Amino acid sequence: MSTPCYEFFCPVKIVAGTRSLEHIPHELANFAASRPLVITDQGVRKAGLVKYIEDAFNSSNINIVDIFDDVPPDSSTLLVTQIANLYRKLDCDSIIAIGGGSVIDTSKGVNILVSEGGDDVTAYSGVDSLKKPLKPFFVIPTTAGTGSEVTSVAVIADPIKNIKVVFTCSFLLPNVAILDPRMTQTLPPQITAATAMDALTHAIEAFTCMGKNPLSDSYATAAIHKISQNIINVMEKPDDEMGRLELAQASTMAGIAFSNSMVGLIHALGHSLGATCHIPHGICMNIFLPHALDYNLRHGENTLGEVLLPLAGAEAYANTPANQRPQAVIDYIHKLRDELHTRCQLPRSLEETGRVEQAQFAKIVELTVDDAALILNPIEVDREDAMTILKRAW
Amino acid sequence: MKEESNNLKTKLRDGYLNAMLGVIARSLCAMSKFDATLQKELEGIPDNFILQMKVLPDVAGMAVQKNAKGQLDYLGKEPNASEGQKANVVIAIKHPELAFLVFSFQENNAQAFARNRTIIEGDLSMAMRMIRCISHLEVYILPKAAAEKALKRYPAISLLEKTRTAAKIYGHLTLDLLPGKTT
Numbered sequence: 117m118s119t120p121c122y123e124f125f126c127p128v129k130i131v132a133g134t135r136s137l138e139h140i141p142h143e144l145a146n147f148a149a150s151r152p153l154v155i156t157d158q159g160v161r162k163a164g165l166v167k168y169i170e171d172a173f174n175s176s177n178i179n180i181v182d183i184f185d186d187v188p189p190d191s192s193t194l195l196v197t198q199i200a201n202l203y204r205k206l207d208c209d210s211i212i213a214i215g216g217g218s219v220i221d222t223s224k225g226v227n228i229l230v231s232e233g234g235d236d237v238t239a240y241s242g243v244d245s246l247k248k249p250l251k252p253f254f255v256i257p258t259t260a261g262t263g264s265e266v267t268s269v270a271v272i273a274d275p276i277k278n279i280k281v282v283f284t285c286s287f288l289l290p291n292v293a294i295l296d297p298r299m300t301q302t303l304p305p306q307i308t309a310a311t312a313m314d315a316l317t318h319a320i321e322a323f324t325c326m327g328k329n330p331l332s333d334s335y336a337t338a339a340i341h342k343i344s345q346n347i348i349n350v351m352e353k354p355d356d357e358m359g360r361l362e363l364a365q366a367s368t369m370a371g372i373a374f375s376n377s378m379v380g381l382i383h384a385l386g387h388s389l390g391a392t393c394h395i396p397h398g399i400c401m402n403i404f405l406p407h408a409l410d411y412n413l414r415h416g417e418n419t420l421g422e423v424l425l426p427l428a429g430a431e432a433y434a435n436t437p438a439n440q441r442p443q444a445v446i447d448y449i450h451k452l453r454d455e456l457h458t459r460c461q462l463p464r465s466l467e468e469t470g471r472v473e474q475a476q477f478a479k480i481v482e483l484t485v486d487d488a489a490l491i492l493n494p495i496e497v498d499r500e501d502a503m504t505i506l507k508r509a510w
Numbered sequence: 511m512k513e514e515s516n517n518l519k520t521k522l523r524d525g526y527l528n529a530m531l532g533v534i535a536r537s538l539c540a541m542s543k544f545d546a547t548l549q550k551e552l553e554g555i556p557d558n559f560i561l562q563m564k565v566l567p568d569v570a571g572m573a574v575q576k577n578a579k580g581q582l583d584y585l586g587k588e589p590n591a592s593e594g595q596k597a598n599v600v601i602a603i604k605h606p607e608l609a610f611l612v613f614s615f616q617e618n619n620a621q622a623f624a625r626n627r628t629i630i631e632g633d634l635s636m637a638m639r640m641i642r643c644i645s646h647l648e649v650y651i652l653p654k655a656a657a658e659k660a661l662k663r664y665p666a667i668s669l670l671e672k673t674r675t676a677a678k679i680y681g682h683l684t685l686d687l688l689p690g691k692t693t
Contacts, residue, residue: 120625121625121626121627122624122626123626129526237617242631242632243629243630243631244629289539325624326620326621326623326624327623327624355632358693378624482554483635483639484636484638485642486635486639487634487635487638488630488634488635488637488638490643491620491623491625491638492620494662495662495663496661496662498664
């Protein structure tokens with residue numbers, strides 16, 4: 117059952133579909149902005165994706181002031197300060213982030229500094245530290261998984277204190293998110309699969325954890341349906357523009373869902389595995405998804421069965437007795453993971469990653485029980501429970 | 511007449527919230543002196559760490575601090591800013607009526623989070639540890655029926671163990687409240 121009291125907030129304008137990038141100059145003008153700084157990374161630059169944006173500005177009366185294309189996979193607060201100084205030096209008035217989670221979170225940090233002032237972004241860490249809207253901020257995701265384009269959170273490493281600093285505030289939400297299928301078309305197969313499983317996990321946890329509500333449910337189920345309908349087709353035909361767009365939209369919808377209902381055990385385990393063994397987040401989600409769902413189900417979780425309808429379709433749902441639907445969801449996910457492993461060797465177990473040792477389990481368990489995502493998991497999880505799930509996922 | 515009745519109701523509610531938070535804080539401090547599970551959780555928390563819980567807008571509150579012995583000291587309704595005390599983690603409930611739902615066991619802590627009634631500020635991993643400490647305390651100081659509502663899972667403990675631990679908590683609590691004791 118959905119929570120009888122909830123909050124739901126998503127003011128991000130979504131511009132989605134073919135040739136969406138060409139909408140950007142007009143959208144910038146709507147915010148009275150004309151001097152955008154583009155922030156991206158070398159991978160995006162080398163894949164030729166920045167060229168699409170440059171072309172979109174060529175026939176407009178707005179020019180990109182500069183392109184900072186050196187955001188690393190693990191960004192830092194020092195880099196945020198460096199880019200903020202560049203923004204100020206060039207007298208920019210808006211930010212366009214092109215990339216995945218690291219680029220988007222870095223750009224959120226830059227937007228804090230250039231809007232609020234100062235050189236130390238950590239001064240604005242924590243919950244609701246910002247009290248006014250920031251500079252116009254556009255996001256163009258180049259993966260279909262994180263949902264960062266519609267979340268109010270940024271996580272940036274502080275290399276001096278050696279900690280991850282968390283920023284949570286509705287003012288961090290971008291003004292506009294642009295979903296153009298060209299931006300995900302060149303994603304390699306394994307990243308396509310891992311990010312899709314990340315989005316699927318966002319949606320399933322949004323639907324099954326304690327913060328679920330009628331609005332997040334509608335986004336979550338629509339996202340699950342789009343992913344299950346398109347993931348294998350896109351793996352088969354990576355150039356399928358409409359399939360890519362469907363996955364991008366699903367990722368955004370899953371992002372809207374989980375940012376309004378939060379996540380649970382799968383993310384707690386995934387954050388901890390990622391922090392300990394430096395395994396990409398999407399792979400962590402793929403590994404833990406069925407095992408954590410199985411744990412919750414065996415201890416009394418009671419909404420998973422309804423996931424079968426968007427996941428497997430109306431016929432499978434109708435043909436499965438109600439009491440068997442939760443297990444059918446888990447079986448479906450196992451089959452999907454096997455298919456993705458066959459197609460792109462996406463690891464299904466901790467052992468298959470080749471980067472995890474069982475001696476690391478104790479540390480992963482400690483991090484898991486300290487992860488705030490556990491608060492809204494529908495079932496209690498203690499150290500012994502987390503260890504059991506890790507062993508099952510081995 | 512109606513206004514007087516409402517005022518009385520509000521005063522009783524706010525008094526109850528202050529009493530409950532005071533009992534939780536002082537019991538937590540008492541339990542930290544002998545309970546191995548609580549002490550193990552506190553090992554992962556830095557010395558001088560301060561947890562503050564409050565009901566907005568400044569209706570009720572409590573603050574506890576971890577000392578160098580690995581135990582908790584009661585600081586009062588809030589950290590003493592003039593002595594340089596500042597909470598590392600603040601758990602705030604948005605309104606006294608919402609807090610009453612939690613402390614009268616109509617909603618458990620997790621439900622209050624899920625319903626956006628509670629705000630956590632500060633280091634979330636430390637907040638998780640402190641929430642586990644409070645949950646562990648509630649197992650022993652609350653009647654089983656209330657604890658089952660307050661927690662996601664009530665552990666399998668015997669009545670004897672529950673009674674014995676509760677007696678120890680209240681024993682330490684009484685000693686702490688004796689004249690001359692600061693915590």
